[in-house]
Amino acid sequence: MRAISTDKAAPSGGPFSQAVIAGDFVYLAGSVPRLPDGTWVRGAFAEQAHAAFTNLARVAEAAGSDLDHAVRVGVYLREWNDFAEMNTIFAQYFKGPVPPVRTTLPVALSGFDIEVDAVLYNGSPGGAAGVA
Numbered sequence: 001m002r003a004i005s006t007d008k009a010a011p012s013g014g015p016f017s018q019a020v021i022a023g024d025f026v027y028l029a030g031s032v033p034r035l036p037d038g039t040w041v042r043g044a045f046a047e048q049a050h051a052a053f054t055n056l057a058r059v060a061e062a063a064g065s066d067l068d069h070a071v072r073v074g075v076y077l078r079e080w081n082d083f084a085e086m087n088t089i090f091a092q093y094f095k096g097p098v099p100p101v102r103t104t105l106p107v108a109l110s111g112f113d114i115e116v117d118a119v120l121y122n123g124s125p126g127g128a129a130g131v132a
Contacts (some may be wrong), residue, residue, distance in 0.1 A: 006062035010034035010054040016060045024123030026063045030076070030115045031055040040112065046083045048113045053093040056116050059075040068096030075102060076116070078109040086114065104105060 004026070009060035011023065012029060014016050019028045033041035034055070041051040053067075060066050061087060071093065072126035094100060100118070109115060 004059060006059060006065045006103045008036055008062065010036060010051075011038055017065050019061055020078045022039055022084050024121055025095065026058055026065050026069075026120040026122060028056055028063075028118045028120065030074075030117045031059070033112050042112075045079075045085055045113050049082075049086055050087045052114050052116050053089065055077035056092060056118060060118070060120060063120070065120045065122050067093050067109040067118070067120075069122055070096065070100035070118045071121045073100045073102045075104040076109065076114065077104065078113045079108065080106045082113060 002021045003017040004021060006018065009018060010032065013034075016029055019026055021027075031052045032055070033051035035041065035051065041048050048112070057067050059068070073090075073092070076085065077086060086104070090102075107115075117118075
């Protein structure tokens with residue numbers, strides 16, 4: 001395993017890695033609407049969502065991958081009413097030929113509106129079993 005850290009994305013908010021590479025997988029920690037200098041983005045939902053997805057993309061890049069390799073994404077929303085807008089923004093960041101699976105949950109976030117995490121796969125397209 002190898003930890004990934006980049007100053008091009010928001011710093012982790014605790015004693016954990018921004019990402020970890022384990023075999024053919026990259027596990028991206030939860031990304032929130034913060035700038036690389038740690039400043040919180042407090043604007044409208046769209047502004048916060050773009051900041052969170054941009055952080056996720058920058059950490060993926062630091063790991064030698066990109067969001068088109070996502071196989072699983074978790075999206076956590078403070079307000080369920082933001083679901084439709086999140087879907088529109090989500091599609092701007094995940095453009096690969098195979099859309100990732102996703103879980104979206106309303107959660108009690110405090111002071112921000114969205115958090116996103118993901119798992120990326122960088123192995124062969126068919127996977128270990130060769131299934132396409």
